[in-house]
Each structure stands twice: as C-alpha cells, then as structure tokens.
Amino acid sequence: MPGEVHALLGENAAGKTTLMNILYGLYQPDEGEIYVKGKRVRIRSPADSIRLGIGMVHQSFRLIPVHTVWENVVLGLKEAGFVLNRKKLTDMVKKFCEEYGWNIDPNARVWQLSVGEKQQVELLKLLVRRAEVLILDEPTSVLTPQETKGLFKAIRTMAKSGKGIIFITHKLEEALEVSDRVTVMRKGRVVATKPTGEVTAEELANLMIGRPVLFKIEKPEVKKGGIVLEAKGLKVMGDRGVLALDGVNLCAHSGEIVGIAGIAGNGQEELMEALAGLRRVEAGKVFIDGEDVTNKGAGYLIGKGVSYIPPESTRWAIVRDMRLVENIALKFYRSRDFSGMLRIDWHKLFEFSRKLIDEYGIAAHSPSTLAGTLSGGNLQRVVLARELSATQDGKVPRLILAAYPTKGLDVAATEFVHSLLLKHRSMGSAIVFLSEDLEEIMMLSDRIVVISKGKVVGEFLSKEKTVEEVGMMMLKGSAA
Numbered sequence: 001m002p003g004e005v006h007a008l009l010g011e012n013a014a015g016k017t018t019l020m021n022i023l024y025g026l027y028q029p030d031e032g033e034i035y036v037k038g039k040r041v042r043i044r045s046p047a048d049s050i051r052l053g054i055g056m057v058h059q060s061f062r063l064i065p066v067h068t069v070w071e072n073v074v075l076g077l078k079e080a081g082f083v084l085n086r087k088k089l090t091d092m093v094k095k096f097c098e099e100y101g102w103n104i105d106p107n108a109r110v111w112q113l114s115v116g117e118k119q120q121v122e123l124l125k126l127l128v129r130r131a132e133v134l135i136l137d138e139p140t141s142v143l144t145p146q147e148t149k150g151l152f153k154a155i156r157t158m159a160k161s162g163k164g165i166i167f168i169t170h171k172l173e174e175a176l177e178v179s180d181r182v183t184v185m186r187k188g189r190v191v192a193t194k195p196t197g198e199v200t201a202e203e204l205a206n207l208m209i210g211r212p213v214l215f216k217i218e219k220p221e222v223k224k225g226g227i228v229l230e231a232k233g234l235k236v237m238g239d240r241g242v243l244a245l246d247g248v249n250l251c252a253h254s255g256e257i258v259g260i261a262g263i264a265g266n267g268q269e270e271l272m273e274a275l276a277g278l279r280r281v282e283a284g285k286v287f288i289d290g291e292d293v294t295n296k297g298a299g300y301l302i303g304k305g306v307s308y309i310p311p312e313s314t315r316w317a318i319v320r321d322m323r324l325v326e327n328i329a330l331k332f333y334r335s336r337d338f339s340g341m342l343r344i345d346w347h348k349l350f351e352f353s354r355k356l357i358d359e360y361g362i363a364a365h366s367p368s369t370l371a372g373t374l375s376g377g378n379l380q381r382v383v384l385a386r387e388l389s390a391t392q393d394g395k396v397p398r399l400i401l402a403a404y405p406t407k408g409l410d411v412a413a414t415e416f417v418h419s420l421l422l423k424h425r426s427m428g429s430a431i432v433f434l435s436e437d438l439e440e441i442m443m444l445s446d447r448i449v450v451i452s453k454g455k456v457v458g459e460f461l462s463k464e465k466t467v468e469e470v471g472m473m474m475l476k477g478s479a480a
Contacts, residue, residue, distance in 0.1 A: 005155060006180065006181050006182070007167045007179035008166055008168070008169075010183060010185035010208060011183070011186065011208055011411075017168070023056075025048050026046065027471055037051050042179060052133035055125070055126030055129060062434070063110045063121060065109070067109070068106065068108060069109050069121055069170075070089050070093045070107065073089075073106075073128055085217035088108075095198075099156075099157070100154045100157055100158075101472045102120045102154070104124075106434070115263060116143050116147035132164065133165075134158065134166070139303065140169065140171065144263060152178050156178075170414070174189055176199075181414055182199065182204065185205075186206060186209075210390045217443045219443075222256075222425055225255050227253055228252055228284075228398055228399050229275065230250075231249060231274075231285070231287075232286075233248070234274060234283070234285075235283035236278075237280070238267075244270035245267045245454045245455075247455065248284075252431065254398075254401065255425055255426070255430070256428050256430055256447065257422075257425055258430075261441050261473075262451045272401050272403045274286070275306075276310075277299075277306075278308075281295055288304050288398065288438070290302070304399075305395065306397065307388060309383055309405050310403055311407075313403075313405075314376050317386075318382065320371050322370070323362055323367065324366075325349055328356060328382070338352070350367050355464070362374070363375070378410055379401065381413070388420055397429050399429065399431075400429050402421065402431060402433050405434060407435075422424070438470060441462075442462050442464075442465075457477055
C-alpha cells in the first residue's frame with residue numbers, strides 16, 4: 001500500500017527472495033497473477049518492473065566501483081539524455097541526498113564509499129527513477145547500528161512521501177520496529193499477514209518455523225584455558241596490493257569466543273584468511289599452541305586442529321557439482337580413519353556423512369545428493385558439519401575461525417549455529433568469530449576486538465560496552 005512499510009519474514013528457502021525476484025522481473029511465475037494499482041500486468045524483465053514503478057535493492061549491490069556516484073545513479077536513465085549535463089545531474093543527486101539527510105559527494109568514486117553510503121546510492125538509483133514500490137532485501141545486514149538508524153529514518157521519510165516499502169529481513173526486532181504490517185512465509189506459502197502492532201517477536205518466530213525460539217543466548221560460564229591462538233604484529237596485503245592489516249595483535253584462549261567487530265572492508269576477512277593459512281603474512285607471527293605456524297599453509301593448520309568457516313561459505317567452501325559425501329571428504333580424505341594404502345574408504349565416509357546429515361539436520365535424502373540441489377541454509381549446515389566435527393585425531397577443533405557463519409540464515413538456523421559454537425566453547429575450543437550483526441557479536445562473544453583500517457582500535461570484555469558505544473568506535477576508528 002502507498003505510505004506503508006511491509007515486512008516480509010520467513011525461513012531460508014521459504015520463498016521470500018523468489019517472490020521478490022518475480023515482482024522485479026528476474027523470474028517468471030508458472031501460475032498466478034500480478035496486479036499493480038488494480039491493473040493486471042505481466043513483468044517480463046526488470047525494465048518492465050521499473051517502468052511500473054517497482055525497484056529493488058539487492059543484498060549484493062549492483063554498482064560500478066570505478067564510476068562516480070552520479071554516474072552510477074544515472075546509468076541507463078532515459079531522462080539523462082544522450083549528452084550528459086554533469087552539473088544538472090549532480091545537482092539532482094544532491095537534491096535527493098538533502099531530502100533524505102544523506103551526506104554523499106556525487107563526484108566521489110563508489111569504491112571510496114562506506115558500505116552504508118553504497119546502499120544509499122542504490123536507493124538513489126530507485127528514487128531518481130520515481131519508483132513507487134521499493135523492495136529492500138536484507139538491507140541492514142552490512143550496517144552498523146548508527147547506519148541502521150539512518151536507514152530506518154530514510155525509510156520512514158519515503159513512506160511519508162507515499163512510497164510503499166517491502167522490507168525483507170530475518171531480524172524480527174527490526175521488522176517490528178520499522179514496519180506497519182508483516183507477512184510470514186513458510187515453505188513457499190503465506191501463513192500470516194498481520195498489523196505489526198498486534199504481534200510479538202515470539203509469535204512471528206513461531207509462525208516462521210512452527211516452534212518457539214530462544215532469542216536470548218544462554219551463555220554458560222566456562223573456565224578460560226591457556227592461549228591457543230596468538231598473532232603478533234600481523235601485516236597482510238589486501239587484494240588491491242595495499243596493506244589490509246597493519247600490525248594487528250590478537251589472542252584467543254581455550255574456552256573463549258573472541259568477536260571481531262568492524263565495518264566491512266577494514267581488514268577483518270584478510271585477518272581470518274591469514275590465520276587460516278590462506279593469505280600470506282608479510283610481517284609478524286602466528287602461533288598455535290605455542291608453535292610458529294606463520295605461512296605454513298591451510299593443510300598444515302588443518303592438521304593442527306584449525307577449522308575455518310569462510311565468508312560466503314556456500315560459494316567458497318562447497319563444490320556444488322559434487323555429492324555431499326565428496327564435499328565432506330574434502331577435509332577428511334587424508335585422515336587415517338578414512339584412507340590407507342593410497343585408497344579412500346568410501347564406505348566409512350558414507351557412514352560418517354550419514355551421521356553428520358542426521359546430527360546437523362541437513363535436508364538431504366542421502367550422502368549421494370548433489371550439493372547444488374540444496375538451499376543456502378542447508379549448504380551452510382554442510383560446511384558447519386565438516387568444519388566442526390572431530391579432527392583427524394578424533395578430537396574437537398582446537399581453533400575455530402568462523403567468518404559470518406549466520407549470514408543470511410533464518411532465526412532457527414541462527415539459533416542452531418549459536419548452539420554449536422557455544423557447545424565447542426564448552427568443550428575447550430578457542431573461537432574467533434566474525435559477524436556483520438553487532439548485537440550478535442555482543443551476545444555471543446566473551447571478548448571483543450574492534451578493527452578499523454587494518455588496525456586494532458579497541459579491545460574489551462563484551463559486558464563492558466554497549467552496542468551503541470561499539471558502533472561509534474567502529475565508525476570513528478578510535479576508542480569511544
């Protein structure tokens with residue numbers, strides 16, 4: 001409806017994104033009808049969708065980094081004309097920025113912008129095209145608390161101007177805060193649509209997954225053991241050939257979860273890759289249980305009990321054209337339990353894979369199921385099963401490097417991941433945890449390290465700071 005913020009909730013593979021991709025013209029429906037302003041329409045492409053006043057901001061931004069803000073905004077805009085009037089177009093972008101309280105330089109290159117500013121550019125692209133319905137897919141997943149508040153303010157301004165907003169999220173509290181109405185999907189069907197003021201987070205979660213969910217993480221007291229991981233003065237190059245880490249010091253004890261907080265692109269991912277043996281350390285040292293393992297490589301670190309859940313794990317940690325048993329074997333094929341005399345014991349691996357499928361609740365018929373046929377949430381469970389199960393000597397991982405392990409997961413799957421990490425914490429694993437959700441970091445971690453521009457700018461126990469204080473530290477790049 002015009003002037004309404006409508007939240008869309010559902011488990012992974014519930015059909016939320018598929019439905020929105022149909023409305024945006026990326027997919028074609030097999031059955032059913034679409035009406036815009038009471039008129040039946042057929043949307044064959046995003047061009048049709050935009051013509052009808054429907055726009056979408058995807059989780060992965062569709063921007064050209066080397067172009068300026070105004071160039072990205074007017075790209076493909078008919079009203080811009082054949083010969084571009086730079087002053088007129090930059091003034092237009094400035095006008096929209098002023099209306100929504102955004103401080104963006106139209107002449108700045110997109111690669112120079114923060115994640116929050118890039119999202120604002122995506123919104124500008126829709127606003128200048130006079131979109132009347134804006135679909136926002138998980139818009140807060142990469143934002144700090146301060147940036148999220150700014151986004152919510154902009155959303156309310158858009159709604160007041162008569163625009164309809166579809167807000168896709170897995171964060172129930174955000175849906176309750178910003179929306180006027182909420183729709184819950186389960187297994188491809190709409191199971192409920194209610195005014196936001198008439199439901200609670202607990203009721204929404206129950207509608208989504210059919211059972212109650214614990215929203216508060218129960219973190220039992222665990223006696224911290226000795227140092228498992230120690231990094232001293234790490235300097236690591238990024239993909240652009242400049243320093244991504246500049247003298248980072250970090251340690252993690254047995255039975256401890258260390259959360260890494262920071263705005264995306266400040267060296268967190270490069271840190272995890274260096275600790276996992278996947279990125280070269282230019283200076284400094286990495287120690288595991290007192291042994292210098294600097295630049296020893298991922299294979300050696302696996303043997304030392306290091307488990308790594310990478311960012312975009314369903315892209316980088318899964319071979320979609322291989323069976324589940326083969327994906328699980330990628331880490332264990334050299335283990336004495338599953339190979340010998342130059343041969344892999346596939347019978348044992350099949351039995352082991354069946355055990356993990358049951359234990360981790362993977363929705364697959366058998367270990368022979370092709371990985372590419374599973375949903376993203378189930379693929380994440382496959383990665384977790386492989387990385388968090390017993391290591392080659394039958395022991396639990398000594399060090400778990402978990403980068404965004406709950407990204408894009410629904411509340412039930414997120415609860416499952418949290419329980420796994422806390423279980424391994426109780427069993428004595430040291431865990432380094434990276435998340436884009438600051439509240440999640442605060443709840444799950446024992447100690448938090450804030451990174452900005454490749455340097456540690458703060459370190460404290462999670463109970464010593466508020467979410468707002470940590471968010472401000474991330475934005476300022478210095479201790480609050």
